[in-house]
Amino acid sequence: MALPQSLRTSVTPLELELIASEHLIEIVPLITMEKTAFISGAYGPLRPPAKCRIPLWMATNLKLKKKCHIVPPEWLSVDFLQEQLTRETSRPEFSRLPFRFAEIAKVILDVASDDVQNADKIKSLLKDLREARQAKSRDGLQKLDHSELSLPNLCSMEINEIRPFFIQSMGILTQLVREPSAE
Amino acid sequence: MDNDYFSIDAILAENQKIQCTFKVDIPDMGHLAGGSDRDIKSLTKAPIPIWLAYIMLFSDWADFTIPSPFGTRVRNALKAEPRSVKLSNLVGAGGLWYGFGKLVMDILSEDQANGISEVLTKAFKGRLLEVIDQAQHFAALGPAGGGGPSTDSAQSFREGLDGTERELFALAQESAKRMKRWHEGNDKARR
Numbered sequence: 001m002a003l004p005q006s007l008r009t010s011v012t013p014l015e016l017e018l019i020a021s022e023h024l025i026e027i028v029p030l031i032t033m034e035k036t037a038f039i040s041g042a043y044g045p046l047r048p049p050a051k052c053r054i055p056l057w058m059a060t061n062l063k064l065k066k067k068c069h070i071v072p073p074e075w076l077s078v079d080f081l082q083e084q085l086t087r088e089t090s091r092p093e094f095s096r097l098p099f100r101f102a103e104i105a106k107v108i109l110d111v112a113s114d115d116v117q118n119a120d121k122i123k124s125l126l127k128d129l130r131e132a133r134q135a136k137s138r139d140g141l142q143k144l145d146h147s148e149l150s151l152p153n154l155c156s157m158e159i160n161e162i163r164p165f166f167i168q169s170m171g172i173l174t175q176l177v178r179e180p181s182a183e
Numbered sequence: 184m185d186n187d188y189f190s191i192d193a194i195l196a197e198n199q200k201i202q203c204t205f206k207v208d209i210p211d212m213g214h215l216a217g218g219s220d221r222d223i224k225s226l227t228k229a230p231i232p233i234w235l236a237y238i239m240l241f242s243d244w245a246d247f248t249i250p251s252p253f254g255t256r257v258r259n260a261l262k263a264e265p266r267s268v269k270l271s272n273l274v275g276a277g278g279l280w281y282g283f284g285k286l287v288m289d290i291l292s293e294d295q296a297n298g299i300s301e302v303l304t305k306a307f308k309g310r311l312l313e314v315i316d317q318a319q320h321f322a323a324l325g326p327a328g329g330g331g332p333s334t335d336s337a338q339s340f341r342e343g344l345d346g347t348e349r350e351l352f353a354l355a356q357e358s359a360k361r362m363k364r365w366h367e368g369n370d371k372a373r374r
Contacts, residue, residue, distance in 0.1 A: 009354060013365035106366070141312055161362050165318075165354040169311055172347055175285055176303045 009164040013103075016156055020103035021057040026071040029062070056104065060111050070112040073098075076105055078118050081125040088132045092139075094153035102130070102157040130158075137162055147174075192346070196282025199252075200230040203245040233286050240290055249295070253284060258302050265309030269343025279346040281307065310348060313340060318352045322359030 022040060029046035036044050043054045051071060054062075062068040074080065075098055087095045098104070105126055113119040137158065140151050149170070231239070239245040252273040260268050270280040284303045288296045317337060344352065 006357065010358060013361055017365075138312070138315070141315060142308075157362070161358050164358055165315065165351050168351055168354060169307075172281065172351075173304060173307065176281060176300060176307060 010160050013157065013160070016100070016160060017103045017107065018057075020100040020156070021055065021060070021107065023056050023100065023104055024053045025056055025059055025073060025104075025108075026051050026053050027059050027062065027068040028071060029068045031062075031067045056107060060107060063111050063115075070108060070115045072108055072112075072116045073104070075101065076108060076116065076122065078121050078125065081122060081129065085125060085129050085132065088129060088136075092136070094133060094136060094151065096153050097129075097155055100156045102126075102155060133158060141166075192279060192282055193286075195346075196279040196286055197234040198232055199250075199283045199286075200232050201236055201247055201250040201287070202228055203231050203236055203239065203247040204228050205239075205245045207244050233283075233290075237286075237290060247290075249291075249299075250283075250287065252280060253287060253299055253302065261302060261306045261309075265306045266313045266340060268306070269339070270306075270345035270348070271343050281345055281347050311351070314344070314348050314352050315355050317341060318355035319359045322356045322363060 028051055029048050031046060032048065033044050033046040035042055038058075040055065043058065044052065046052055046054075046068075059068065059070055063070055084095050084097060105122075108116060109119060109123060116122060133154075137151060137154070140149065143149065149166070236245070236247060240247065257268065257273065273280055281303060284299055288299045288303075291299065317340070341352075
């Protein structure tokens with residue numbers, strides 16, 4: 001089965017979101033449910049008001065039916081993100097962030113912004129963080145070499161964004177540079 | 184743009200002509216030089232495409248000089264400011280300057296090939312950042328926009344892009360557009 005040209009270059013953001021939705025998060029359920037077996041594993045039992053860890057896809061589903069409240073993970077808070085932002089802007093390397101933070105943050109902010117404190121502030125912090133890291137990957141582009149390029153601590157969404165043209169540029173550079181040394 | 188026999192980019196790049204000086208007489212091939220002569224005498228100059236020139240140089244039937252798209256004038260301009268050179272002017276619209284340079288490099292001797300490879304890589308790296316920046320800027324505008332806000336120099340840079348750079352531009356613009364669409368979409372209905 002051949003993929004259309006536009007999908008061949010990289011994974012789409014929606015697909016990354018789907019993969020990230022497998023991540024477990026905590027919820028406060030509003031309904032009762034026995035321990036149920038799903039394809040990815042058995043989750044539950046849900047006994048309100050005790051917290052429970054379930055996959056993100058299930059949490060979004062319940063939340064949209066108003067059957068739970070989502071507890072945002074510790075890194076999705078104003079303090080943590082502010083600290084990361086200052087670290088990001090003061091150092092030339094990328095700071096450590098959960099690998100799929102962009103997707104998880106977007107999903108949670110979309111469906112459960114009322115469960116998150118200071119949702120607007122968090123949104124703007126995430127945006128600033130994203131822009132700071134994008135600026136750094138632009139600088140990394142300057143150091144582009146034909147053989148290797150190391151950008152540690154990049155997160156899944158960012159990798160996906162830069163993958164197509166980084167690989168193509170490195171390919172072109174390989175052909176332009178390697179030729180004389182092969183003589 | 185490989186040495187792959189089937190690569191369309193390589194075929195297009197090979198279509199460029201270079202100036203060759205024939206060393207031997209070739210009877211009945213005057214039409215190649217575009218003139219009305221019946222034969223080609225030795226020491227005639229004629230432009231021939233690279234795919235033909237390669238064999239002639241290998242069999243030592245002709246000599247050639249470094250073609251003008253890689254001459255001193257272009258090299259100095261690139262050294263001064265890589266982004267201001269219009270590569271598409273040098274090889275015709277839709278041309279492949281980098282591909283052409285690679286083929287020339289293959290034919291040349293070691294030192295000259297190193298020189299050309301340096302010129303090519305420096306030019307590529309210098310222009311790459313500008314290509315990406317413009318691509319991301321254009322991803323932000325909708326399909327209808329794109330004429331107004333760009334300044335003159337940005338527009339002329341885009342017109343001067345070589346074929347390979349255009350592909351990179353399209354790739355970067357596509358991924359930036361996808362990201363933007365995803366970030367701003369909020370399909371609660373879909374969930």
